[in-house]
Structures are given as structure tokens and as C-alpha cells.
Amino acid sequence: MSNKDDTSARDVEVSRREFIEGTSAALVAVTAVSALDAQAPVRAPAISVDPSVPRTTIRVTVNGVAHRVEVEDRWTLVELLRDGLGLTGTKIGCDRGECGACTVHLDGKAVYSCSNLAVWADGRKVDTVEGLATGDRLHPLQQAFIEHDAAQCGFCTSGQLMSAKALLAANPHPTIEQIRAGLAGNLCRCANYNRYVESVMAAASPARNTAGGDR
Amino acid sequence: MSRQANAPGAMAPLTTVGRSTVRIDALERVTGRATYTGDVQLPGMLYARVLRSPHPHARIRSIDVSKAKALPGVSAIVTHENCKVVWGAGSIAGGAQYNDEIKKNTKQRRYAFNNPVRFVGDPVAAVAATSRHLAEEAMHLIVVDFEILPHVLDHEEALKAEAPSIWPEGNLCLNARNEAQPIAQKRGNVDQAFAAANRVFEDRYSTAFVHNAQMEPRAAVAIWEGDKLTVYTPTGGIANCRHDIARDLGIADDKVRVVTQYMGGNFGNKNQNQDADLIAAVLAKEAAAPVKLEFTRKDDFIGMHGKWPTTQYYKVATTADGGVSAIQLRAVSGMGPYRKNSGTLAGVELYACPNIGTNISPVYTNKTVSGNYRGPEFPQGFFGIQSMMDDVAYQLKIDPVEFAIKNMVRRPSEQGTFTNYSLPECIETGARLFDWKTRWRRQPGSDAGPIKRGAGFSFMAFRSGVGQSSAVIRLDAKGIYTVFVGVTDVGAGAKTTMAMIAAEALGVPLSRVHLVSGDTDKCPYSVGESGSRTTIQTGQAVIEAARDLKQQLAAKGAPTGDAVLVASATPSPRMEANKVRNAFGAHFVEVEADVESGRVRVTKYVTVHDSGRIMNPLTAKGQIQGAVVQGIGMTLHEDMIYDRASGQPLTAGFYYDRIPTHLDAPEIEVTFVEHDDGYGAYGAKSLGESGIVLAPGAIANAVFNAIGRRVKDLPITRDKVLGVLA
Numbered sequence: 001m002s003n004k005d006d007t008s009a010r011d012v013e014v015s016r017r018e019f020i021e022g023t024s025a026a027l028v029a030v031t032a033v034s035a036l037d038a039q040a041p042v043r044a045p046a047i048s049v050d051p052s053v054p055r056t057t058i059r060v061t062v063n064g065v066a067h068r069v070e071v072e073d074r075w076t077l078v079e080l081l082r083d084g085l086g087l088t089g090t091k092i093g094c095d096r097g098e099c100g101a102c103t104v105h106l107d108g109k110a111v112y113s114c115s116n117l118a119v120w121a122d123g124r125k126v127d128t129v130e131g132l133a134t135g136d137r138l139h140p141l142q143q144a145f146i147e148h149d150a151a152q153c154g155f156c157t158s159g160q161l162m163s164a165k166a167l168l169a170a171n172p173h174p175t176i177e178q179i180r181a182g183l184a185g186n187l188c189r190c191a192n193y194n195r196y197v198e199s200v201m202a203a204a205s206p207a208r209n210t211a212g213g214d215r
Numbered sequence: 216m217s218r219q220a221n222a223p224g225a226m227a228p229l230t231t232v233g234r235s236t237v238r239i240d241a242l243e244r245v246t247g248r249a250t251y252t253g254d255v256q257l258p259g260m261l262y263a264r265v266l267r268s269p270h271p272h273a274r275i276r277s278i279d280v281s282k283a284k285a286l287p288g289v290s291a292i293v294t295h296e297n298c299k300v301v302w303g304a305g306s307i308a309g310g311a312q313y314n315d316e317i318k319k320n321t322k323q324r325r326y327a328f329n330n331p332v333r334f335v336g337d338p339v340a341a342v343a344a345t346s347r348h349l350a351e352e353a354m355h356l357i358v359v360d361f362e363i364l365p366h367v368l369d370h371e372e373a374l375k376a377e378a379p380s381i382w383p384e385g386n387l388c389l390n391a392r393n394e395a396q397p398i399a400q401k402r403g404n405v406d407q408a409f410a411a412a413n414r415v416f417e418d419r420y421s422t423a424f425v426h427n428a429q430m431e432p433r434a435a436v437a438i439w440e441g442d443k444l445t446v447y448t449p450t451g452g453i454a455n456c457r458h459d460i461a462r463d464l465g466i467a468d469d470k471v472r473v474v475t476q477y478m479g480g481n482f483g484n485k486n487q488n489q490d491a492d493l494i495a496a497v498l499a500k501e502a503a504a505p506v507k508l509e510f511t512r513k514d515d516f517i518g519m520h521g522k523w524p525t526t527q528y529y530k531v532a533t534t535a536d537g538g539v540s541a542i543q544l545r546a547v548s549g550m551g552p553y554r555k556n557s558g559t560l561a562g563v564e565l566y567a568c569p570n571i572g573t574n575i576s577p578v579y580t581n582k583t584v585s586g587n588y589r590g591p592e593f594p595q596g597f598f599g600i601q602s603m604m605d606d607v608a609y610q611l612k613i614d615p616v617e618f619a620i621k622n623m624v625r626r627p628s629e630q631g632t633f634t635n636y637s638l639p640e641c642i643e644t645g646a647r648l649f650d651w652k653t654r655w656r657r658q659p660g661s662d663a664g665p666i667k668r669g670a671g672f673s674f675m676a677f678r679s680g681v682g683q684s685s686a687v688i689r690l691d692a693k694g695i696y697t698v699f700v701g702v703t704d705v706g707a708g709a710k711t712t713m714a715m716i717a718a719e720a721l722g723v724p725l726s727r728v729h730l731v732s733g734d735t736d737k738c739p740y741s742v743g744e745s746g747s748r749t750t751i752q753t754g755q756a757v758i759e760a761a762r763d764l765k766q767q768l769a770a771k772g773a774p775t776g777d778a779v780l781v782a783s784a785t786p787s788p789r790m791e792a793n794k795v796r797n798a799f800g801a802h803f804v805e806v807e808a809d810v811e812s813g814r815v816r817v818t819k820y821v822t823v824h825d826s827g828r829i830m831n832p833l834t835a836k837g838q839i840q841g842a843v844v845q846g847i848g849m850t851l852h853e854d855m856i857y858d859r860a861s862g863q864p865l866t867a868g869f870y871y872d873r874i875p876t877h878l879d880a881p882e883i884e885v886t887f888v889e890h891d892d893g894y895g896a897y898g899a900k901s902l903g904e905s906g907i908v909l910a911p912g913a914i915a916n917a918v919f920n921a922i923g924r925r926v927k928d929l930p931i932t933r934d935k936v937l938g939v940l941a
Contacts (some may be wrong), residue, residue, distance in 0.1 A: 093432065149238065153430065155479025181878065189845070193840075
């Protein structure tokens, strides 16, 4: 992990905090440590860990920030992200692997975080929507989503973004049909599918240019 | 998307309104910073879960909560024994707007916790504990002794004499005056018209229970500070929600604050207050701590409502020259065990027919409750009547588009006129853009080979009235105009639209407008985001507050130092007698049907809408596109299927209910024909519901044109396609 990434992750966190303060919600204290620091203190999650159930202390790097955190073994990854780390950008739409609102990257691969246990993320790298931007600079997908009005209610948007990012990483020049297939696991009840596809196409275009591609 | 501003008197272009504008909160939506109710964390907050009835109809003999209560970390448990709160908006309005009078009169009260329970999913108990896992664990320790009662699921069976009674008064729903009466309407002399008819056609159509299925499962966070209750909840109408919570809990309106910053979809399922709001409030009081109640997806699917299933029997008389001379409709709507909406059906009024008789029976069943879902009574009614008329046109050997143009409504009543009338323009524009004459098969099902194409069409006239709402605008010394409106933005972009209207009316750039919304302690009354009326009504209030502020500014000059100028408006416009305001539209669809597998795919979809002046083309287009894709789901996929013997819903959830995915969404082409009829905010008309209203009829007609047989029961699934071809 580069220093630059570390800084950007903190920047995003700071602005989130300001936002939470503005809505009078409780602050979630995050202990961010360098990934190399094995002596990172165990942080207390925002929700209380039940001492009577099996628990495990895991190390997980989220959006470039390393955490040592005690989790209940029954926690899903999305519970750790949302309740434990205060990263509420990842949503729970069904909690059973049907809708994709909770899509995050686990070691770079798009997964449903409702269908992964938190303990499975031990020693691994998780990326969420909060880590997409670099400081104030939005990811091209975020920019395209704004310009093409991809988000109506916005509840599925984080998941669509994360799946789109995984798609473009694997296939920088997708066709419309490939985008539809790549995002098929992300439901949108506003059914703004046309605009999501349009956005991903737009975000993929600059990549074509730099690749001297087939525009 | 294309837009056509129309002569005569083409609309004068405006500065901000009418230009594609990125949402003012777009950044929050793409960075994960937008705070939805489930994201709200309060210090010392408890988590709550609801235990629901596993039976479609049962009396609770006893509930033993002792084991659950003994679990360390469990703070409060409520059941029908210790919580007698009535959820007014949950049913007892008999289909009318819930009010104090109705609350007093009604015989059929829906409580937050009912005994007997009347559907699988009726809440039995709720638990608040220090974590959601603990709350779930406690929920499973509650022992309920049920006496199972006989149930009825089908709405036509429920009307039979031998059907089990869900209410002592019987299964025909009571209205707000406690009368068990069908919804009936009469015009002219139907019997005479049928006797004199050249031809008479009769048929039966049915539609399924379709769930709103918005992506955000319901959540409510309640906190009491002294006698003041704050509820964070996803509601389309904070003002109505607050009023309903106060009435249900028996406290004053000003002791309730409702906050909705972001919400994950509505589609009519999050209007007014919800039982989740009441249950969270009761638990928070009991536990003396803030409580977050989260519904699971299954809770949301079976515990909240969807669109009512219907069976529709039509009889149509025609004259020798192909005119429709009489329409009779008898229908039954399945409302579940509580009447959360009227259960009526729209569509017959689309035809300029002198003799009409309708009789619609809303009935109780032991299925999940029915209520508002995007254009509540429209898509299912329009599907029935427009399938029927399509069929009549074929039998009379008339092109369905020509038949529609001959018979469509031209005035709202004999004396009445529309504020503007663009139905012919919508139909003609759509037919041209779609190339109807080429795509429509004169001989249905005539394509060679197993993959057959066909085209279908439907048209719409849809309510777009005016009404009351409020807005406040404050100007400070920095030149910032802060607009206070009680809108919540269900996803349609209301915050942005309100800010754009304010900028336009004030004559300032959008960047100088700040918007405060979604908080009853900060915002004035707003009509609420239901019925596609926020832009029309609250938009008009913004315009009038802006006008006042500009006058103050001219008279007093700009504020300096700590001074501010404040203006407010609560316009309550009414239509003149015999003036009716409607939005109009037409949809043209091509499908491809595989007669070997039964699979139907939409291959081209053209929409033309007159929604008045379009405020923000960027967001407006998505409203039509999304609503059409929902309509595709309703027509081809979605159905809440029940096991008849046990009364269990078998398809509760996104996957089994088959809501559309990316793979089911073709490109939806959108054209707006724009007119400013002088009403509403800058001529805005209703928009959000329009797209879904037209889809089922148009798609079903296209399927008929492709395969030559008509599927009369929604959804048009593969088995049904193969069934009609067999």
C-alpha cells in the first residue's frame, strides 16, 4: 500500500465523519493503522461484541487502511463494514445473496458481503464504495454515474459501482450486452438499468482513448 | 430522448427549468455518504426484530415471552397483550384517506399486533435487544399457542357463501362508513345499448399480486427525549407520516419529529406512516433507549403491501361502424385482510363511450395486504380494458391504433374539457417513431418459424390535478437562498427539482439555492411523494414563496449582517368547474416470442408522453424508463404465488418473485411532447407513475400479435404462453 492511497482513504473517512456529525449520529471511532504494523491495537466495534458467543480477532485491510478487530464469528462481512467500521455506503437489500446491494471487493474480486462471514476476510483486502474516490477526485465510474443520473433512489448504487469496477478491470471495453451480463447480479427496483449501462459505457470510453482503442 | 415543444404558442424556454441538470445530491449518492434510515446510529441504540404469524389465519391463545425476556441483553418485548396501538393507515380508512372521523367510526381496526392474525406475516411480537442477533435469538424463544382458523386466498372464492369469514362483517370490504358495497359507476343505459348492439364481446382478464419490492428494506429508528418522539424512517410524506404517528400514539403532532434524509425507493409502499414506525416508538418507550427496527427482505415482502390482484370481466358493445357503444366491467380485487386502498380499477374512462357500468368488489383474503404500487389502480385496469379493446379491434378487422383513435376519450365529461389534449399527438408521434405499420402484423402469429415477432400498443389519460402544499424561502446576507420544503425524494429527484424551480422563480443560479428537506421540525407541510404530485403542488408553493421574496427584496433591499428575509406560501389551487387536467401518453412495443420455449423478450419499446413541461429532462427520462421496466416485470415475471393448502407465500423475495434484472431491460426510448397548460409549476404534470400504467397492456397486445393467441392472465410466463398455444 502506498502512502498516497493511505492518505486518500483517510480523506474520505474525514469527510464521512463530518457528514455523520451533521446528522447527529454517533461517531464511529476508527483505529487506522499501517498495514505493516502487526502491533495494531484491537479496536472496539461500534456495536457491542457479545462475550458469550464465539469471537475471533481478525486483521483486515479496508480501503487501504489496516484494522485489527474482534468480531463475533456469526457476523457477516457487511455487518463488520457497516456496524463495526461505520462504512455504511455498502447496503443490505436482501441479506441473502439475491440483490447485490452489498457488493464489495474481496482481494479485488466482486463479492456479496452479506454472503461472506467477517472472519473469512481475515488477512485479506476489502474495498468498498467509500474507497473508490481518490481524495476529492472521483473515480471515472462515479463521475459517469453522476452525469448520466444512474442513481434514482441510490440504494443499489454502491453495489452497481463495485460490480462495474470489477467488470472494467476484467474487460475494459465491454459491449452493452457484456455490461448487462456483468451487472446482472445487481438489482435496481427503480429499474434505471438503461442509465447504469450508459454510465458504464461512458466510463469505459476514456480507457479506450488512452489505450488507443477502437472508438 | 427527444422533446417536442409544440406550436401553437410554443412554450417560452426558461433559464434553469427544462435543462438537464445533475442532481444536487448526486455526489452523496455515488460515494456512499448518503444517509438512509438503516445507516443512522444513535448512542445506546438497541436493535429490534418482528416475529410474524406463520399461519394465514389463526387466533392467538397465548404468548409466552418469559424465556425471551430472561435472555441477557433483551430490553423490551411487545405483543398484542401489552400494545394496543392501532395502525390507522394500515387499513381502517376503508380505502379513503385516514382521518380522526374514520378512526372513531371504523369497525375493522388494524392494530400494530393483531389477534386473530389474518395473513402469513401479520406481526405477533417485537423484541428490542442490544444486538440484532440477540433480538433474533429472543424472537425464536417466544412461544405462541395458535388456534388455526380456516383461510381463503383467492379473491373470487372469498366472496362465496361457504368461504371462511375473515371479519365478522364478511369478506366484502367495508368502506369508511362501514358499508359493505362494491365500487359502482353508471353512465347512460348499458342494457339498452347491449340490446341495440351490432356486436357484443365478452372476456375475462386477471392480474397478479405485484410487490413494490423497493431495494431498501424498511427500517425505523425511534428515540424519545422526554415526551418528544423522533422517528427516522423512509417515508414519501413526512407531514402525513408525522400526523399519522401522532394520531396512532395519541400524542400531539408537535411531539413527533419525522426525519427522512435519503430513502431507497417507495413506489407507493412507503407513504404515510408504517407499522415499523409505531413498533419502534413503542419499543423505544418500553426500553427507555433508542431503537432501530430493521425489517428483513422477507419481512418487507410479506409484511408490507403490493399491488392488488384482480379478476376482470368485460362486456363490450360495438356499432356497425366500429364505435364502442357500451362497456360493462365486473371485477373483484383481492385486498388481503386489511383494506389499505380502495381496490378500484381504472381504464374504462379511456373510451368515449356513452353507456358504462362498472362494479368492482374489493374483498378480504388471507394473503399479504394490498395497497398502493405505482399508479395504484391503473396498470392492472389498463391491461384489462386495453387487451379487451385490442381483441375487439382484431375481431372487427380494424387496426388497433385506428380503433383507439376512433374510440378514445376526447373530453373528461359531457360538459368538461381538458386543460390541453394531446392524446392524438402522443399516439401519432409514437406510431411514426415506432414504425407501427411495418412492425404490426395484420395477421397475428404469422411469422414463419418458432421465433415470432409482434407489435402492441396502449394509450393513456392519467390524473394530474393541482392541490395544496407549502414552501418557505430564506435569504441571508451572503445571498444564499435556503428553500425549506417537506419533500423527501423517493428517488425521482424531488430535491433537485425543487431547487431548480426555486432558482428559476428567484432568477438566480442554482448554486445560490440551498435545500432543506425531509425533516418535520425544519420544513413546512408538503403533500408527500405519492400520486406523482410533488412537482405540481410543492413546486407551485416554491414559485409563490419566491414571488413573495422577490417583492420583499425589491421593497426592503438585500439583507445585511445577521438580517434575513423570509417568505412563505401555502397555495391551495383548484381546477375551475368542468376543467380536468390529465397527462397523456402512448406506448408501442415489439416483442419476440419463442413458441417452442414460451419465452418472451421485449425487442423495441417506444414511449411518448405529455407530462406538461419537463422540469429536468435528465431525471424525467429515467422515471419513464424505470417505470416501463417495472411494467415489464409486472407483465412477464412477477407473481406472489401461494401454497393453497398452507397459505404460505412461496415467492417472497427478489429472486423467486423475479423482479427484472439488467438482462430484462431493453433500451426504452423516451419522447416528451411538451405543453404548458398554465397549471402546476411552470406547466408540470404528473410523470412518475405514467410509465408503468401503459406497459402491461402494450406488451400483452404485442405478445398476441406475435403468437396469435391471447394470454389473459398476468404475468405472461412461459407456461402460459405454451398453454395458449397448445
